[in-house]
Amino acid sequence: MRYNEKELQALSRQPAELAAELGMRGPKKGSVLKRRLVKLVANFLFYFRTDEAEPVGALLLERCRVAREEPGGFSISFVEDPERKYHFECCSEEQCLEWMEALRRASYEFMRRSLIFYRNEIQKMTGKDPLEQFGISEEARFQLSSLKA
Numbered sequence: 001m002r003y004n005e006k007e008l009q010a011l012s013r014q015p016a017e018l019a020a021e022l023g024m025r026g027p028k029k030g031s032v033l034k035r036r037l038v039k040l041v042a043n044f045l046f047y048f049r050t051d052e053a054e055p056v057g058a059l060l061l062e063r064c065r066v067a068r069e070e071p072g073g074f075s076i077s078f079v080e081d082p083e084r085k086y087h088f089e090c091c092s093e094e095q096c097l098e099w100m101e102a103l104r105r106a107s108y109e110f111m112r113r114s115l116i117f118y119r120n121e122i123q124k125m126t127g128k129d130p131l132e133q134f135g136i137s138e139e140a141r142f143q144l145s146s147l148k149a
Helices: 005-012 093-105 108-126 138-148
Strands: 018-025 034-041 044-049 057-060 064-068 073-078 081-089
Touching: 005 034, 005 044, 018 093, 064 093, 073 093, 093 108
Parallel strands: none
Antiparallel strands: 018 034, 018 081, 034 044, 044 057, 064 073, 073 081
């Protein structure tokens, strides 16, 4: 994937949907659990050393799976390489559940499906396409009608 490092760093400074200091272990064999400031911004999960302002790394939350691990923990793996997992350890069970739900909702694909679902529901209730006033393309309308079938 191509990206602009300056734009990614600027995105990491945006207000977070969720942020906390979590234990994090990378996917490499023998990787140890380290405390990281973890910050969810849009569909990126940034992680920072606790004493630094620039991110150590970022995970693009597309085509990924968030799974429950040991009590108080979860992992993120990707469809292309399911064995490569990032493990996270939370302070409580509630915090773990909150993170898992937020991460599942963060992907573009989830937002797209939600938009199509609610657009369809509003159209059923009102008889009007709620996005018509914004000049949404015929392609987007086709996506909506294909879900009715």
